[in-house]
Amino acid sequence: MVTSTSTSTSTSTDRNRGRGRAAALRGARTAAALALLASGALVLGAGGPQESSPTAGAPRQVPLAAQQEQAGQSEQSGQADCDLYRSVPASTEDGPAVKAVKAKRSLVVGIDLNSYRWGSRNPNTGQVEGFDIDLARAIGTAIMGDPEKVVLKAVPTADRIKFIQEGRVDIIVRTMSITCERLEQVSFSRPYFTTSQRVLVPRSSPAKTMDEALNGATACAASGSSAEEELKTRPVKQLITVQNHLDCLVQMQLGKVDATMTDDGLAASQAAQDQTVRVLDGEVRPGVMGIAMLKTSTDLTARVNQVLNDYYTGGSWRRAYDTWLKPYLLDDADRHWPTPR
Structure with a gap:
């Protein structure tokens, strides 16, 4: 399924990590690729998850129940009433929100087209690709059962919450940090990346x-x-x-x-x-990224949490990290998988 929209022209610890990124620059792409990448952002049609090279071993598996138990004890950002790791329990059940999405025969996922290796259009192939794109397609395909029913829609950084609240997208998979302020406006999945x-x-x-x-x-x-x-x-x-x-x-x-x-x-x-x-x-x-949805879509959040759990324990999260991000972050994948403390 293909729809179209337009957005504005694209323009967004230690000491060892800093050295790692600096080293990555020497083999990086030139600014010429940037000019191609920063052309217009379009809403993209559906597509199935891309298979990453299974070069890495299976990740350390953390049972979701244990994660949720830890999350209930976690206090983040110095606020006892704001736990950035807490989300609804994972579930495979189809509640009202999931049924509504299936009834309209498409899951609309808000994404970024301006972030190299996270979500961007490859200037050589014309394909949209990146860590968040793989995740968005995996979530959409798992919920809808058909990759052709997943619609990727470009969303500006400043409009992420507005797009959710206005019903212009069903979920946002777009390097979105979970914050106490945002938790008052939208619902988040369990975290899927440290930042x-x-x-x-x-x-x-x-x-x-x-x-x-x-x-x-x-x-x-x-x-x-x-x-x-x-x-x-x-x-x-x-x-x-x-x-x-x-x-x-x-x-x-x-x-x-x-x-x-x-x-x-x-x-x-x-x-x-x-x-x-x-x-x-x-x-x-320091914080964590999550997938945002309407606060009233509790069952959709639960389904997304189940997909995230399966995505990680099945090794897809690690493969996506090794393919898209490790060449530039230069850290092992486990460093970036959020585990409540």
């Missing part, structure tokens, strides 16, 4: 630390992102917000911003695209 905020600067910048890069600087972040919230607490000279995080990279290329803050995985992907920028050591706001 933190990192800073990119031009290679010509003398900055060696995050503080040096941001103090008195013109800094950029995607509107509505965790990075924007963090930058509001920093002594920057000016905060520039854009619809999609990749717009910040374009602003940096044009010399209009001194630094960009974004999720660590997205920072690594930007540095992989453009060898004229680098990721600084240091990170802030």
